[in-house]
Amino acid sequence: MESSTSSPLDNPALAALRGPHAHFADRHGNAVRYQRDVCPMAALPDNPTLGDWTDAAALVGAGTSMFLPVVDVTPPADWGLQMRMNGVQMVDDGVAAAPDDEAIELTTDDVPEMLDLVRRTEPGPFLPRTIELGTYLGIRRGGRLVAMGGERLHLPGWTEISAVCTDPDNRGQGLGSRLIRALAHGIRLRGEVPFLHASAANTTAISLYETLGFALRREVMFQSFVAPHEIRR
Known part of the structure; x- marks a missing residue:
């Protein structure tokens, strides 16, 4: 590390x-x-x-x-x-990164649905042009966007995974974890290392990230x- x-x-x-x-x-x-x-x-x-x-x-x-x-x-x-x-800053320490057949790359045409999902799930700031910062992936069910996540801060050698969220009616299916693994896969293909941030109070999310293979770098x-x-x- x-x-x-x-x-x-x-x-x-x-x-x-x-x-x-x-x-x-x-x-x-x-x-x-x-x-x-x-x-x-x-x-x-x-x-x-x-x-x-x-x-x-x-x-x-x-x-x-x-x-x-x-x-x-x-x-x-x-x-x-x-x-x-x-908050905490966590870095890839053995994430089982892999592409996901159900995950699709989202485009500017999807932004209205993405903004609606963010309003309902509150994963953190997501604005009309946030999608331009990097790759954003989503999962649709019945044509409806039910989960998404993407890349935010991009610095030399590193890319942040952010805005991972799932519609409340579709939670408990591991969709967020799948998107994180898929995003990590794409970041690694560029020769970079995934990292992310979380509120220190969100112990549930931190435990999930540790299970996925992220390690605490610093508070x-x-x-x-x-x-x-x-x-x-």
Whole structure:
């Protein structure tokens, strides 16, 4: 398992937005974020300076929130705390990756159904253009989308599995596990390593991921801050 020292996984949104996902980035100085209809995540350099936070305020706008995943940082006093949640980061440690004959690759035509499934299952943020971040797979029953999952953060050598969800009427059939294995298979074919994040409180999901072959890499923090209403220049 990779050490936490100098790894892109330590600040994955920054590594993605400076690397494979640079074409999705909005920037101001050292602050960077995904385009608003793609993903809510933003990033700052490691150990951000006061100047970096000033860049962040200019990037998101006065009184607007900024979601910083994985890193645990403390903003200047004029920023407000909106959300703080303990999480875990897990990496492939022997996932039985395999394609799935029933899983189909979803396209932009499927986005309305995907958004509806996300609204009903709440797997985490999924926006109208999130599908552009990577491969998304789904399973249909009777023509209806009942399970999905896909790739979100893409950084050098690593791809995050995210938005795995199953319609409540179709749970207990292992559909989510099958999609995770299929996604892991596709990621490995590119010579990359799958990883994922979960809320530390979601012990059921963490146990499932461990059963599938993911191992805890580190505990992380998900935070959202609100920029000051008067931005320093």
